[in-house]
Amino acid sequence: MLKLTKNEQDYLKTIYTLEGLSDEPIVSIQLVAKKLSVAAPSATEMIKRLSKKGLVLYEPYHGVNLSEQGHAQARFIIKSHRVWETFLVDKLGYSTEEVHEEAENLEHASSPKLVEYLYALLDYPVTDPHGSTIPSEVFWKKDEVEIPLSHAEEDKSYYITTLDSDAKAFFHKLKIKIPHFIRILERLQDGSIILKEDSGQISVIPQFLQENILLMQRTGSVASSLRTESL
Ligand SMILES: [Zn+2]
Structure with a gap:
């Protein structure tokens, strides 16, 4: 997986969420900007950058979609977030209300390897403490052959x-x-x-x-x- 900044990851996660919420085939930049509380021009700038990295498909004046690679990156961040929430509740005794804030930071700081190790440690949980489904795809593989x-x-x-x-x-x-x-x-x-x-x-x-x-x-x-x- 590409190494991305926290900001880039937040954009991918937001576009992913908006794609899931809307019936429209393409997500408008205004909506992305609103959701992230940034001005439309800075959202456009970031989306151009993500487009150069092959993570989104950007149509000027129209909107944006995730590429296949961007989709995988977004799913990884979501998995990271939900695995951390599960870990905090199950292993550290956090209450369900407290975990979101912590997970917002931890999700960006975690490598695919760390996330897969945590996921295995927790016995491959199906849902997080809020009941949301945890993506089961594996985003990191060892060098050895499976x-x-x-x-x-x-x-x-x-x-x-x-x-x-x-x-x-x-x-x-x-x-x-x-x-x-x-x-x-x-x-x-x-x-x-x-x-x-x-x-x-x-x-x-x-x-x-x-x-x-x-x-x-x-x-x-x-x-x-x-x-x-x-x-
Ligand atoms: Zn959360």
């Missing part, structure tokens, strides 16, 4: 990096915790896989869901660094 669960090998350890909404619904429906650190115990004849989470929880994942769960292999590095530490 594989679908269907390609995992017995007796090897992995961590889950990506779950799509079907996979999440599966775990929610069974009312079991979404596993993170897993070991593949066995592949059954019908193609389903038995896996064991580090906590001891065992799940059976049917074949049709295995492409919806992406994994990365856990190498010996974690275990061996712990071993070195204890010497």
